[in-house]
Amino acid sequence: MGDFRISKIENLVISELSHLVEESKTDGFRFLERLVNDYNEGTNTFSEHGESLYGVYNENNSLIAVGGLNNDPLSNDTQVGRMRRFYVGKEYRRKAIGTLLLRQIIYEAKNYYRVLVLNTDTKQAANFYQAYGFEESEAYPGSTHLLNLGYEK
Template identity: 35%
Template sequence: MTVLEIIRLDELPDTISALADLARADDFLAFDRLVLDFENGSNAFDRPGEALFGAFFSGQLIGVGGLNIDPYEPGPGLGRVRRMFIDPAHRGRGIGRALIGAIEAHAAQHFVQLQLFTDSVDAARFYETLGYRPIAGRDKVSHVKQIGHST
């Protein structure tokens, strides 16, 4: 039986390099930045409210997605979805949706709004099906989603 697990990552799994190779082949160069920043400590997804999640299918790492305090607009309650990547061989099977679900569940405890940037038409369509609204005229923000209420 094959099982999908979404797990919060406190460290990068040993198999991260295989997923990085797939990301590079898919022209998703931000994945290398995820690994570099995590390893040098500049973004280990470890500030209050932040998290990095891994998607494992039958024990194999097939995707990652992170949540940061928005580094570009660090206002109160703003989180940023970052470094989302799913192994192309596993796309279209609900894995990205499950990963975003885990990110949003965690984010709802810490943030009011999530922001992200993508210049990929396919990724934009994916986020829009999950309720992210396209937004124009803001630097480094292509989509936003309200996830909580300000207190």
């Protein structure tokens, strides 16, 4: 595995993400485009208490993966976090980049939330999340999976 670095993104530079946005759109996914739009509009900047946006960078300091953690906007429970906008560039899949990013988000989520939820509509992604302990569940609105973190405020 090459030299990869994971960092919290404090100020998203849209141009750093544009290649991933285009790649994801080609694959039929619009959630990175939504990330950019929401960030630009200020509706979701991953800056509330307990929220974060992470990027994984390669040896050339290019952004190769992104994933975010939000307070779950669909739940009234402040102890529920939602993983959002998780994407790994095609060239870097099956190289443990997704695992690195997922583990960082889970680690961060444990500081703020009791449960981490997500929504996915692909079997491949569902299998990936389930391999790391997520369970299929519709217990929370707009979610397909949850992970009990055990944290209590």
